[in-house]
Amino acid sequence: MKIAFVFPGQGSQYVGMAKEFIETFEESRNVFTTASELLGFDIAQLCMHGPAEKLNLTENTQPAILTASLAILRPLEKNGIAADAVAGHSLGEYTAVTAAGGLDLKDAVTLVHKRGRYMQEAVPEGTGLMAAIIGMEREDVEKTCLEAAKNGIVAPANYNAPGQIVIAGEKKAVEAAIDLANAGGAKMVVPLKVSVPSHSPMMKEAGLKLARELEEVTINDLRIPIVNNADAKFLKKASDLRPSLTKQISSPLYWEDAIRNMADEGFDTFVEIGPGKVLTGLVKRILKDAKVLNVEDRKSLENALSSLGVT
Numbered sequence: 001m002k003i004a005f006v007f008p009g010q011g012s013q014y015v016g017m018a019k020e021f022i023e024t025f026e027e028s029r030n031v032f033t034t035a036s037e038l039l040g041f042d043i044a045q046l047c048m049h050g051p052a053e054k055l056n057l058t059e060n061t062q063p064a065i066l067t068a069s070l071a072i073l074r075p076l077e078k079n080g081i082a083a084d085a086v087a088g089h090s091l092g093e094y095t096a097v098t099a100a101g102g103l104d105l106k107d108a109v110t111l112v113h114k115r116g117r118y119m120q121e122a123v124p125e126g127t128g129l130m131a132a133i134i135g136m137e138r139e140d141v142e143k144t145c146l147e148a149a150k151n152g153i154v155a156p157a158n159y160n161a162p163g164q165i166v167i168a169g170e171k172k173a174v175e176a177a178i179d180l181a182n183a184g185g186a187k188m189v190v191p192l193k194v195s196v197p198s199h200s201p202m203m204k205e206a207g208l209k210l211a212r213e214l215e216e217v218t219i220n221d222l223r224i225p226i227v228n229n230a231d232a233k234f235l236k237k238a239s240d241l242r243p244s245l246t247k248q249i250s251s252p253l254y255w256e257d258a259i260r261n262m263a264d265e266g267f268d269t270f271v272e273i274g275p276g277k278v279l280t281g282l283v284k285r286i287l288k289d290a291k292v293l294n295v296e297d298r299k300s301l302e303n304a305l306s307s308l309g310v311t
Helices: 019-024 026-039 043-049 058-078 092-099 105-122 138-151 171-183 201-216 238-247 255-264 278-286 298-307
Strands: 003-007 085-088 128-134 154-161 164-170 188-191 269-273 291-295
Touching: 003 092, 003 278, 019 026, 019 043, 019 058, 019 298, 026 043, 026 058, 026 105, 043 058, 058 092, 058 105, 058 269, 058 298, 085 092, 085 255, 092 105, 092 238, 105 201, 128 171, 138 154, 138 164, 138 171, 154 171, 154 255, 154 278, 164 171, 164 201, 171 188, 201 238, 255 278, 269 278, 278 291, 291 298
Parallel strands: 003 085, 003 269, 269 291
Antiparallel strands: 128 164, 128 188, 154 164
16 A cells, blocks of 8 residues: 545635544644644634635635645544655645645745635636536647637636546636636636636735745755646645646646556545545546545544554
8 A cells, every 4th residue: 555645725715614633632632732832823723613705815715725634634643644645636746745844844834825816816807717527638728728818818727637628818808718718628627716817827926935935944855756737746845845836826837647656656546635535536537447535524534544454
């Protein structure tokens, strides 16, 4: 068994996430205590009780998901479950780097709080858009974006799974791409309820700000490799992580490629750690024969421990 831990990104949050871990495990509470002290507000209360409007603010969502995911990870670690590699979807890449020893918890929480703010500031409300295109080949989506780019910035943002690609950019150009995709045979096109066009050229300013922040924190070589978003490559060196984390904010996210590359290296077991089951679903679509587990509450924790041989 070769195990990969994978960590979710923005959009997986919900009111009540990590509640059972906060109430049950001291090591999980300690993660939230540290994060709350840094952020200046009680992030455990926000995760457990909301309100949703505050939790869904990008600058709150990002540290909330990272903190919840790391808190959920702690009981797995305490039970001796270790990964051979990690990966994270967008924001989740910061969680993955932290889980693999690259970032201190305090630096990670501070970074993603700023990341969320920089992303929100980079694009005025209502001017950006993202949409998921279902049932089109990668090359067809890319051609669609090129044609729609006559109307402004639009490009593939997330190569999530076979037949599931997210595009992002300026609202007018993305709407043009939606029309073209519908006319071009897409099974479904779904505009996403996000105000920030992540992983698009519109995030370059946010990337520049983030690069300066990354220069100010200590990043260590990883204990185990991460397969990164921007290139779907295995990385361990701190010198590779800084440019990778900077690049991913304004470049396409190659999730499908990352999972396939892990499978090519013998990874057969994937454990999604954090709120929701988005990555569980994506990995199952990419690798039909892999063992895929998720851990987000006590029941799923017990199931994962049992499946991984802990009694």
